[in-house]
Amino acid sequence: MGLVEVPHYPHLPIYMPLSNEEVTVIVVSVDDFVEYRAKVVNADKPVKVFMGSVLTEAEYRLGVVQAEVKRYCGPITGDFVLHVNAPINLEVPEPTRVECRVNVSSSLRMGLTSITAPTLLSFVPDLEEVAVMVSERLPESLPIVFDLSEAVEGGRLSRSIKLTVVNQTAMGDLKLCLGLPQGLSLGEEQLVVKVVETPSPPDLHIKFFLQVFDLGPEASFDNPVTLNFTYTDELVFELGVDEAKLCIVYYNEEMEKWCPVESYVNLDANYVYASVSHFTQFTVAEFTKEATSLTLSVSSGEVELGSAITVYGSIAPAMNACLELVFTRPDGSTTTVEVVSDDDGSFTYSFNPEIEGSWSVKAVFGGDLEHEASVSEVVSFTVETPTEPQPTTPGCLIATAAFGSELEGPVQFLRDFRDYKVTSTKGGAAFMVVFNSWYYSWSPYVAEAEYRYEYLRQVVRCSLYPLLSSLLVSERVFDVFARWNVEAAVVAAGITAGMLISLAYISSLAVLLRSVLGRRFKAIDAGKIARVAFAWLVSSLLLHLLGLLLDVVIILELSSVCIVLASMTLTPSLVMVILARVLRQMRSA
Numbered sequence: 001m002g003l004v005e006v007p008h009y010p011h012l013p014i015y016m017p018l019s020n021e022e023v024t025v026i027v028v029s030v031d032d033f034v035e036y037r038a039k040v041v042n043a044d045k046p047v048k049v050f051m052g053s054v055l056t057e058a059e060y061r062l063g064v065v066q067a068e069v070k071r072y073c074g075p076i077t078g079d080f081v082l083h084v085n086a087p088i089n090l091e092v093p094e095p096t097r098v099e100c101r102v103n104v105s106s107s108l109r110m111g112l113t114s115i116t117a118p119t120l121l122s123f124v125p126d127l128e129e130v131a132v133m134v135s136e137r138l139p140e141s142l143p144i145v146f147d148l149s150e151a152v153e154g155g156r157l158s159r160s161i162k163l164t165v166v167n168q169t170a171m172g173d174l175k176l177c178l179g180l181p182q183g184l185s186l187g188e189e190q191l192v193v194k195v196v197e198t199p200s201p202p203d204l205h206i207k208f209f210l211q212v213f214d215l216g217p218e219a220s221f222d223n224p225v226t227l228n229f230t231y232t233d234e235l236v237f238e239l240g241v242d243e244a245k246l247c248i249v250y251y252n253e254e255m256e257k258w259c260p261v262e263s264y265v266n267l268d269a270n271y272v273y274a275s276v277s278h279f280t281q282f283t284v285a286e287f288t289k290e291a292t293s294l295t296l297s298v299s300s301g302e303v304e305l306g307s308a309i310t311v312y313g314s315i316a317p318a319m320n321a322c323l324e325l326v327f328t329r330p331d332g333s334t335t336t337v338e339v340v341s342d343d344d345g346s347f348t349y350s351f352n353p354e355i356e357g358s359w360s361v362k363a364v365f366g367g368d369l370e371h372e373a374s375v376s377e378v379v380s381f382t383v384e385t386p387t388e389p390q391p392t393t394p395g396c397l398i399a400t401a402a403f404g405s406e407l408e409g410p411v412q413f414l415r416d417f418r419d420y421k422v423t424s425t426k427g428g429a430a431f432m433v434v435f436n437s438w439y440y441s442w443s444p445y446v447a448e449a450e451y452r453y454e455y456l457r458q459v460v461r462c463s464l465y466p467l468l469s470s471l472l473v474s475e476r477v478f479d480v481f482a483r484w485n486v487e488a489a490v491v492a493a494g495i496t497a498g499m500l501i502s503l504a505y506i507s508s509l510a511v512l513l514r515s516v517l518g519r520r521f522k523a524i525d526a527g528k529i530a531r532v533a534f535a536w537l538v539s540s541l542l543l544h545l546l547g548l549l550l551d552v553v554i555i556l557e558l559s560s561v562c563i564v565l566a567s568m569t570l571t572p573s574l575v576m577v578i579l580a581r582v583l584r585q586m587r588s589a
Contacts, residue, residue, distance in 0.1 A: 096128040104136040114145050119161070121150040131164040138167060138211075143194035148186075157184045165193055167211075172232035175271075176213055179226030192216040196281055200251060202258045205288040209241055215279040224275040227261075229284045231270050241286040243267050247369075248274045251281040260287050260369040287370075292316065294323075294363045294376035299424045299486050303353065304386040308420045310350040312482045313363050313376065318345030321371075324364040325349055330357025348479050350420035353383040397443045401450035402461040410468050417471055421478050421493070427544060428490040430556035431564070470500035487548055491541070491563065498567030507572040526576035533573055537566035 093099055100117040107115065117132050132144050146163050163178045176193070196212040210229055227248055236243055247263035261282075263274040272284050292315060299310040315321055320341060327335045341347040353359055360380045367373035396414045400406050406415070422428035450457040474497040481489035540562035547555030 095124065096126050098124055098127060098130045099133055100131070101133045102135070102138075104134060104138060104142065107142060108139070112142065114143050116145045116147055117163075118147045119150045127151075127159075127161065129162040129164060131166060133166045133168060135168045137169075138165075138195050140195050140197040143192050146191040146193070147189070148180075148191060149189040152189050155185055155187075157182055163191060163193075165213075171234040171238065173230070174210060174232065174235070175228070175230035177226075177228040177230070178215070179228065181223045181225070184223045184225065185221060186217060187219050188217045190217075199281060199283070200256070200258070202249075202285065205290065206249060206258050207239075207241065207286040208283055209235075209239060209246060209286055210284040212281055212283040214281045218279055220278040222277075224277050225279075226273060226275055227282060228271055228273040231272075231284070233270065236270075245286045245288060246272050246284055247287045248272055248276075248282055249285045249287060250276070253280070258285070262369060289367065289370060289372045290317065292365055292367075292371050292374040294365060294374050295483075296361065296363050296376040296379050297483065298361065298379055298381050299482065300381065302382045302384055304384055305356055306352065306386055308350050308352050308424060309381060310348055310420055310424055310482070310486075311361055311379075312479065313347050314345045314483065315341050315347075315363075315365060315374075316345060317371075318343065319371075321345075321365060321368070323347060324366070326362050326364060327351075328360045329355060330359065331355075346479060346483070348482070350416070350424075356383045356385055358382055397440075397447040398450070398460060399464060401447040402457055402464055410464070413468065414471065417475050421475060422490060425486050425490040426548065426551070427487055427556055427560050428494075430547075430553055431490075431494065431560035434557050434561050466504035467501060470497055470504060473497075473500060491544065494560065494564050495537075495567045498564040499571045502568035502571040503575070506568065507575040509572075526573045526580065530570060530573035530577055533566050533570035537563065537570060540566055 098117070098120050100115065102115055115132065117130050119127060119130055121127055130146060138144070144165060148157065148161070151157055151159060151161055157180055160182045161180050163180065165176045167174045178191070178193075180191075192215070194214040194216070196214050199208075199212040202208060210231060229248065243265060244267070246265050248261045249258045250261055251257075252259045261274040261276060263272050265272050276282070294313060294315050296311065296313040299312070303309045311325060313323075315323065318341075320343060323339050323341060325337050325339055327337070329335070337349065337351075339347045339349050358380060359382070360378050362378045363376040365371075365374045395406060396411055396418075399411045399414055400408075403411055405411070418432065423432055446460070450460055474493040477496045478489045478493035481492045540559050543555060544559035544563060547553075547559050
């Protein structure tokens with residue numbers, strides 16, 4: 001005969017060996033604890049008793065406890081389960097599943113602050129799932145704590161486990177199932193599921209469908225966890241949602257908004273699932289994607305074979321997005337290239353068509369988690385036979401020598417900006433004719449000196465960075481204006497480049513001369529120079545407009561150069577005027 005005593009456990013399962021011996025259970029209530037005694041007669045095998053409780057945080061008084069012993073008729077023949085009228089009943093309905101049945105009202109009356117569901121691997125070695133069955137609506141004040149301590153080895157899960165929360169409602173069972181993979185590291189041995197009764201309100205295109213759950217610990221992990229929400233047809237009908245739009249959403253605290261997760265909906269089995277790599281607040285919602293639109297244009301409707309053409313476009317609403325440009329050749333074949341729009345939604349792409357004839361291009365956005373797909377209108381252009389052989393584009397000699405190769409990024413940027421942006425316009429091409437005549441008259445000698453003297457090459461390289469930064473800004477200005485008119489774009493880019501280059505090089509020199517020469521430099525009337533430069537710039541712009549209307553190359557060459565020179569003159573004079581006023585105010589103060 002054997003005797004097993006179990007002190008102060010409001011509820012526990014008792015696993016008996018397979019035999020026909022008589023089992024007697026005596027329950028005695030003594031003030032604030034309960035003592036269980038199991039009497040085993042003629043036992044020839046040891047008796048296993050679970051020395052743990054799902055009420056780890058509970059300390060309360062029990063009155064008279066009604067107890068019963070019943071034979072379990074499940075697949076584990078010969079097992080016995082002891083039930084008492086505690087707020088939580090722990091059962092093992094099958095060899096791989098542990099169920100924790102929660103009486104919410106009773107738990108709240110007894111002042112419980114959490115529900116702990118253990119893994120019980122010591123008694124269920126083939127455990128696959130721990131389920132918490134809730135017959136009432138689970139409140140925020142009663143979180144569910146899954147104790148994974150028996151399943152953790154070396155900080156990681158020793159097996160794959162499913163953790164399920166089942167809310168048994170009048171409309172059927174609503175389930176949240178978390179699939180934890182083997183090897184998962186949560187950083188803790190407990191996983192907390194907590195209902196959020198007053199979540200942050202969603203945007204207008206998001207309609208909550210199920211309760212919001214806050215999962216913890218708040219950490220990211222390398223092995224993804226599967227979230228599976230099961231719903232019922234009755235709930236869909238009651239709330240009037242579109243099942244096809246259901247997805248799992250999470251609350252992004254940095255953006256302070258609800259964001260969708262890439263989800264999959266099984267309309268037949270009524271569940272939504274997704275894989276996540278971090279824990280936060282999750283729920284299922286009807287998510288209506290935002291509509292998008294694309295605009296597209298090209299730098300010219302006609303282009304000669306061998307010349308570049310630039311595609312300009314934008315996506316609304318403005319965002320960074322991966323887009324496709326689909327070019328259709330005259331023979332019907334297509335080429336697809338990928339581009340990424342900037343934060344303002346704009347994008348550009350330049351290329352050289354390889355065959356003559358009628359081409360077309362369209363932009364395609366495939367959509368994402370938050371936005372619908374869209375396609376732009378088709379834009380056509382013609383590639384014509386060149387009237388004369390195309391001259392070889394000269395290289396950027398000084399920059400090539402400074403950076404060591406034509407393949408270096410800064411050199412490629414200078415060449416692409418010149419070939420694909422500036423020279424694709426009439427005004428820009430006219431400016432480059434004059435600029436090249438001046439630049440290539442002396443740049444070969446500088447480049448040769450760079451190759452001879454390493455220190456000179458280093459100095460030139462450093463001095464080119466302000467120029468590169470100025471032209472980078474000018475390119476952005478060009479892209480903005482090119483959506484309206486490419487000729488206006490190249491003029492705006494020229495003014496921007498002239499002013500920024502002058503600000504970087506000439507203005508700093510002017511400030512230095514003022515500090516060195518003193519009164520002799522002050523005799524120069526910077527305000528008058530600024531007024532003259534402004535008048536020069538305006539007249540040059542008018543002359544340039546006349547050249548475009550008359551299509552006279554010599555006028556375009558003269559006006560484009562004057563626009564740049566006037567811009568370069570205007571900047572240092574304005575700097576000196578502003579500096580003089582600041583100094584006067586400082587002296588008067």
